[in-house]
Amino acid sequence: MTGYRFEPAVTVRDVTLRDGLQLTGKTLDTDRKVAVVRELLRMGVPSVEVGSLARPDLVPPMANTLDVLARLTPEELKRCWVWVATPRHVEKAAAAGAVNFQYCLSVSDKHNEANIGRPTEASIxxxxxxxxxxxxxxxxxQLCLATALTCPFDGQVPEARVLEIVNDPRTDGAADVxxxxxxxxxxPAQVEQLVRHVAERTPPRRIGFHGHxxxxxxVANSLAAARAGASEVDGSLGGLGGCPFAPGASGNAATEDLLFALRPSWLTPESFAVLVGLTGELLDELGEPNRSRAVQGARASATAFSWAVGDAR
Structure with missing residues (x-):
């Protein structure tokens, strides 16, 4: 059965090739990254984050992001996002063909200094x-707000500071938060409150949620965000991910877990099996464990369940 779709409808953006790769010991070449992007788009994933303009000496897996962008077609690029943190990043990514930019800054100054090398005010x-x-x-x-809930250096982040940034007129041109x-x-209750207040107390924009x-x-936090007004949530294959500048951060919510919970109209047991296979191949290449509970469930021997795929990859 493919029913039981989550309401209101929420889309999933896959961030494997950006957040998912940031802490991996191995890297992927341009050909492999382009193949992953195309496979995800082909099977129906609405949008994909293909990399970042972070300094390659600090985040080596991102070194070929511009090459990946240059290899994608204009139609593919309409569904692809790239992480940026400065106007120069936007300029370089645009020259490579990008049209969707995730401008990231941290709500907490200490994390912004560690992650981007400047105070939050300078990024704004x-x-x-x-x-x-x-x-x-x-x-x-997009206006992407890292450490919107907690900071590895300062602890709890005041909600008022999040709302202040989103209401700052200098962020007015952002289409999404x-x-x-x-x-x-x-x-979940904390995420639901923050997302609801962003929806109610700031200019109308599409809201997304990026959860680890x-x-x-x-997954629970992502669903709470969706109930509160987020229309998109981020995930990575097999739960890969983590921030090299945020001690204690582990992988993202798994794309497979989010999709299994949300049941978008394009997802079928057959396309889910393809996704499970892609995840298995990719994680084997990277030498990384699979943290997706949905993938673990799909590979179980419950053959009467239509979403089970056994050991198929």
Whole structure:
């Protein structure tokens, strides 16, 4: 049975090739990344984050992001996102063909300094130029708020600071707001309250949620965000992920777990089996464990259940 779809409808963006790869010991070459993007798009995943413009000496798996962008077609690029943190990042990514930009800053100053090398205010100050550059190529830009709930250095992050940034007129050109539980320490009620307040107390924009599964609540928090007004949630294959500048952060909510819970109309047991196979191949290449509970369930011997795929890859 493919029914029991989650309401309201929520889309899933796969972030394997950005957040998912940040802490892996092995890297993927351009050909492999392009193949993964195309396979995800082909099977129906609505959008994919293909990489970031983070410094390659600090985050080596991101070194070929511009090459990946340059290899994708204009139609594919309409469904692909790239992580940026400065106007120069937007400029370079746009030159490679990108049209969707996730402009990221941390709500907490200490994490912004560790992650991007400047205070949060400096990132906000630079955002209007980044917005102009994105719009100049007919693009779309998101305001992505890392450490929106907790910070590895300061602990709890005040909700008022999140709302202040989202209401700052310098962020007005952002089409979307992405609320990030960077450390995976939030609980559903906390996520639901923050997302609902962003929806009710800031300018109308699409809201997304980016959750980590450090404390086992990645999917629960994503569903709570959706109930509160988020229309998109992020996940990575097999629960890969983590921030190299956030001690204690582990993998993202698994794409497979989110899709199995949400049951979008394009997902069938057959396409889910293909996704399970892609995850298995990719994690074998990277030498990483599979943290997806849905994949573990699908590979069980419960053959009477239509979503089970056994040992197929």
């Amino acid at each position: 100050e630079a955002m209007p130029k980044a917005i102009d550059l994105a719009h100049a190529v007919g693009g779309r830009i 992405i609320v990030c539980d960077t450390l995976g320490q939030a609980v 599964d450090t404390w086992g609540l990645g």
